[in-house]
Amino acid sequence: MWQKLISDQKLFKYYQQYIAYVNEKLNCYTFVQLRMSENDSVGELKNIPIAIKDNIAVKGLPLTCGSELLRQFVSPFDATVVEHLKQAGACIVGKTNLDEFGMGSTTTHSIHGATLNPWDLQRTVGGSSGGSAAAVASGTVPLALGSDTGGSVRLPASFCGIYGLKPSYGSFSRYGLVSFASSFDVVGILADNTELLRTAFKILCRPDPYDQSSRSFPEQQKAVSRRVGVIALHNMVSREVELSYQRSCEYMRARNIELVEITPQTMQYVAPVYHIISTAEASANLARFDGIRYGLRAEDEYDTKDMISETRSRGFADEVKMRILLGTYVLRSGLADRYYHNAQKMRKVIQREWKNIFTQVDAFLLPVYPTLAFVPEELEDQVRQKSADIYTAIANLTGMPALAYPVESDMHIPMGVQLMGDLSSEERLIDTVRYLQTEKTIQRAPAFSGVHEWIKNKSSTQ
Amino acid sequence: MIPHIGLEIHIRLQTKSKLFCSCPSLFGQEANRNVCPVCLGYPGTLPVLNSHAVWLGCLVAQSLQCEIAPCVLFERKNYFYPDLPKNYQISQYALPLGKGGHFVTWNQDVVHIREVHLEEDAGKMIHASDKTYCDYNRAGTPLLEIVTQPDLHSAKAVEYMLQEFRRTVQYLNVCDGNMEEGSLRCDVNISVGSQESLGTKVEIKNLNSFRFVRMALQYEIKRQIALLKEDKLVQQETRQWNEHRDRTELMRSKEDVHDYRYFPEPDLTAYPLKNVFLKTVSKALVELPNERAKRFIHQYKLSDSVAWAITEKKEIADFFEQTVQEGADPLKLVSWLEGEVKKVLNKTGSKLSSSPLTPSRMQKLLWLLETSVIQRKIAQRVLSCIISEDKDPSEIIEEYNWERISDIVYIQKLVENVINAHESVVCDFLEGKEKVVDYLLGKVMEESAGRIDPQLAIQSLRDLLNKKKENR
Numbered sequence: 001m002w003q004k005l006i007s008d009q010k011l012f013k014y015y016q017q018y019i020a021y022v023n024e025k026l027n028c029y030t031f032v033q034l035r036m037s038e039n040d041s042v043g044e045l046k047n048i049p050i051a052i053k054d055n056i057a058v059k060g061l062p063l064t065c066g067s068e069l070l071r072q073f074v075s076p077f078d079a080t081v082v083e084h085l086k087q088a089g090a091c092i093v094g095k096t097n098l099d100e101f102g103m104g105s106t107t108t109h110s111i112h113g114a115t116l117n118p119w120d121l122q123r124t125v126g127g128s129s130g131g132s133a134a135a136v137a138s139g140t141v142p143l144a145l146g147s148d149t150g151g152s153v154r155l156p157a158s159f160c161g162i163y164g165l166k167p168s169y170g171s172f173s174r175y176g177l178v179s180f181a182s183s184f185d186v187v188g189i190l191a192d193n194t195e196l197l198r199t200a201f202k203i204l205c206r207p208d209p210y211d212q213s214s215r216s217f218p219e220q221q222k223a224v225s226r227r228v229g230v231i232a233l234h235n236m237v238s239r240e241v242e243l244s245y246q247r248s249c250e251y252m253r254a255r256n257i258e259l260v261e262i263t264p265q266t267m268q269y270v271a272p273v274y275h276i277i278s279t280a281e282a283s284a285n286l287a288r289f290d291g292i293r294y295g296l297r298a299e300d301e302y303d304t305k306d307m308i309s310e311t312r313s314r315g316f317a318d319e320v321k322m323r324i325l326l327g328t329y330v331l332r333s334g335l336a337d338r339y340y341h342n343a344q345k346m347r348k349v350i351q352r353e354w355k356n357i358f359t360q361v362d363a364f365l366l367p368v369y370p371t372l373a374f375v376p377e378e379l380e381d382q383v384r385q386k387s388a389d390i391y392t393a394i395a396n397l398t399g400m401p402a403l404a405y406p407v408e409s410d411m412h413i414p415m416g417v418q419l420m421g422d423l424s425s426e427e428r429l430i431d432t433v434r435y436l437q438t439e440k441t442i443q444r445a446p447a448f449s450g451v452h453e454w455i456k457n458k459s460s461t462q
Numbered sequence: 463m464i465p466h467i468g469l470e471i472h473i474r475l476q477t478k479s480k481l482f483c484s485c486p487s488l489f490g491q492e493a494n495r496n497v498c499p500v501c502l503g504y505p506g507t508l509p510v511l512n513s514h515a516v517w518l519g520c521l522v523a524q525s526l527q528c529e530i531a532p533c534v535l536f537e538r539k540n541y542f543y544p545d546l547p548k549n550y551q552i553s554q555y556a557l558p559l560g561k562g563g564h565f566v567t568w569n570q571d572v573v574h575i576r577e578v579h580l581e582e583d584a585g586k587m588i589h590a591s592d593k594t595y596c597d598y599n600r601a602g603t604p605l606l607e608i609v610t611q612p613d614l615h616s617a618k619a620v621e622y623m624l625q626e627f628r629r630t631v632q633y634l635n636v637c638d639g640n641m642e643e644g645s646l647r648c649d650v651n652i653s654v655g656s657q658e659s660l661g662t663k664v665e666i667k668n669l670n671s672f673r674f675v676r677m678a679l680q681y682e683i684k685r686q687i688a689l690l691k692e693d694k695l696v697q698q699e700t701r702q703w704n705e706h707r708d709r710t711e712l713m714r715s716k717e718d719v720h721d722y723r724y725f726p727e728p729d730l731t732a733y734p735l736k737n738v739f740l741k742t743v744s745k746a747l748v749e750l751p752n753e754r755a756k757r758f759i760h761q762y763k764l765s766d767s768v769a770w771a772i773t774e775k776k777e778i779a780d781f782f783e784q785t786v787q788e789g790a791d792p793l794k795l796v797s798w799l800e801g802e803v804k805k806v807l808n809k810t811g812s813k814l815s816s817s818p819l820t821p822s823r824m825q826k827l828l829w830l831l832e833t834s835v836i837q838r839k840i841a842q843r844v845l846s847c848i849i850s851e852d853k854d855p856s857e858i859i860e861e862y863n864w865e866r867i868s869d870i871v872y873i874q875k876l877v878e879n880v881i882n883a884h885e886s887v888v889c890d891f892l893e894g895k896e897k898v899v900d901y902l903l904g905k906v907m908e909e910s911a912g913r914i915d916p917q918l919a920i921q922s923l924r925d926l927l928n929k930k931k932e933n934r
Binding site for chain 2: 281
């Protein structure tokens with residue numbers, strides 16, 4: 001079905017219309033480049049339309065990262081993951097909105113404006129890969145790339161009712177992903193079905209000579225997890241989240257999966273460790289945006305030093321500035337031992353604990369976020385929002401994979417849970433989720449029921 | 463009051479490509495020609511370590527007897543500067559490539575090495591009228607920084623040490639040692655204290671020649687001693703050499719010192735220095751020039767200066783030893799190598815190692831000269847021919863008919879011809895001008911194309927001239 005959209009002239013027109021319609025309502029794309037497929041490409045993703053988060057480089061397309069600093073920037077090269085997708089025959093339809101440089105969980109901190117949740121325009125789409133999540137959930141593409149530094153793929157996937165995979169650190173190349181926190185960043189996949197998710201995973205999972213933090217993993221065994229760890233939530237999450245988490249547990253039990261309650265001792269350290277290390281790395285990663293070689297430049301400043309500081313002051317929005325300041329602070333001489341180096345030590349402790357947990361269970365079921373998709377205006381204070389990352393950040397701190405998947409909900413908006421596993425267990429996570437889910441397709445929001453519905457309606461009214 | 467001086471020497475490693483990308487690592491190219499998204503710090507790019515730079519770094523560290531780290535780890539050194547594309551430099555901090563070790567100078571002073579570490583170089587800023595331009599060709603080229611302990615105590619000693627160090631890295635073929643082009647740079651740390659205490663240290667930067675290093679140190683030692691004599695304190699600060707005013711000037715005080723906020727480079731994983739790799743480095747280790755020169759003095763009875771000169775370049779020292787093994791006389795050989803051979807090679811712009819002059823041909827040439835088969839002048843021509851025609855000396859001599867002429871009848875005939883052709887000169891002789899004999903001898907040699915034995919020629923010339931004198 002998807003393949004025809006860009007090869008059939010008539011369907012292509014409808015496709016264009018639908019993307020324009022969705023984008024007008026949801027603002028999920030920052031740039032659309034829809035072209036009909038000219039030559040018959042070959043490969044496992046032949047003519048499959050794909051959206052790419054706007055912090056991943058596609059040659060010749062804008063790479064704004066949602067930032068004023070890169071508003072005019074066009075990437076001169078393809079990210080390795082993009083290269084792999086192109087080689088597999090995929091067709092890139094556009095770049096998707098995000099929180100500036102991936103910093104945020106609402107997809108509102110962007111020069112392109114906020115991306116809205118297809119299920120409820122009042123509620124947040126999640127972030128930072130909110131554009132990719134909305135693009136998939138609204139049925140403009142079946143597959144999109146995002147990036148996940150502390151939950152940025154899984155959170156919007158969960159809020160939009162789709163699948164979001166954060167792979168093992170090092171399994172996908174980071175070359176061409178604009179770095180936020182290098183030791184946490186991974187490219188992730190958002191998809192509307194697990195079959196395509198697995199295909200994309202297999203295409204992207206390979207070491208890259210241009211990324212020394214990438215590595216090869218042994219061939220993965222295909223098996224369903226039989227023992228899954230679960231956590232006591234103790235009012236740490238909202239009632240709706242607790243209920244759906246329990247329902248997911250019951251579902252597993254009903255499918256003969258043994259549940260083992262485990263209480264990780266390091267949970268309280270996850271948020272501080274994540275924020276100290278990620279902001280420290282971000283403060284250096286974002287230092288290169290100085291107005292000299294590319295991007296925004298404060299032309300009116302005469303002195304080089306003033307030009308650099310004015311460029312950065314105009315180019316970054318508040319959230320990014322705050323993280324740069326925090327990161328600079330935790331690395332300061334005299335403070336680095338207390339913050340940065342202690343955080344690195346704690347990160348090892350957390351890694352050890354989770355490594356140990358995965359000797360007891362095959363996978364671990366966790367909530368994605370403590371609340372349902374919230375209304376941004378009703379957002380609680382900054383600190384509480386930042387500590388809300390704990391369930392997702394574990395996978396980034398440990399480098400382990402996690403798959404967010406939608407669960408049944410009584411609410412009018414979807415929500416997801418995530419299944420986390422030991423390093424290089426993505427296929428097992430996918431298999432387990434497939435085993436759990438009887439329904440083959442995801443639910444779609446009534447107003448955005450997908451391009452295929454759109455075409456059906458259009459053709460019947462004509 | 464004793465000056466204590468420590469050095470921070472930067473050498474640019476001679477690799478084909480830069481430290482973290484595949485751009486050529488070349489000097490003197492058109493601005494911003496050798497750049498790519500990686501060394502320009504474009505968003506999304508990542509560094510990939512050049513293992514040859516690691517190899518060269520290990521070679522230097524091992525030559526200095528450093529303890530080599532178990533793996534190569536990098537840190538980010540954070541500071542904003544327009545010539546630094548990422549606004550952090552990928553350098554080493556917690557675990558430098560080499561630690562400890564020492565360098566022994568010609569005067570047998572031991573300079574202890576604190577550490578040897580790898581890092582990327584920055585670009586260059588070019589100031590033109592009211593504008594500043596950036597050239598990033600140099601950005602990302604591999605540098606090795608060698609930090610010494612404050613073991614040197616005079617400006618002269620530092621100058622000598624640097625010259626010897628440059629010789630060493632050139633000898634190891636890791637760096638061309640060109641200070642003007644910035645292939646070798648040096649910052650110095652100087653304090654004036656006592657035997658027991660070092661005193662407050664001042665760093666001097668911007669020293670781009672050995673002479674400036676010496677002058678800056680001489681100036682700074684005087685300045686610090688003067689302060690101390692007046693019971694004033696030396697401030698811990700960074701100064702720079704002003705070559706137009708011949709003095710050091712304040713660059714930044716202790717308060718302005720950078721906080722580099724070092725932290726481990728997350729984009730590069732630890733590069734393990736495996737035994738197999740280090741073995742290839744050990745295999746490339748050679749006797750260093752200072753040691754070799756000392757040995758030459760003993761073994762071949764060379765003078766200090768000759769030994770120093772002949773060990774300047776490894777290929778020449780190697781050639782020397784191989785030719786001696788073939789049977790050449792060391793002293794005679796040295797004078798040829800330092801004289802004629804150098805001259806001919808310079809003229810043709812070729813290198814000894816790649817020229818057709820082999821140790822065995824060199825030895826044969828010297829032997830032919832020694833045994834008077836050819837004349838010295840002819841020997842020089844044979845040398846040129848060996849290099850230009852790639853033939854053995856004997857072959858050349860035969861081909862050009864350059865063998866020495868000792869046929870007395872032939873010589874007498876030639877001398878007669880010359881005398882007959884220069885009657886006026888002969889008259890001068892008859893009038894007592896002895897000096898013209900040299901002139902006539904020159905003519906005779908010229909006529910024979912330098913082939914006649916000059917001893918026989920002069921004998922014959924004198925005989926004939928004296929005969930003329932008697933007949934008068």
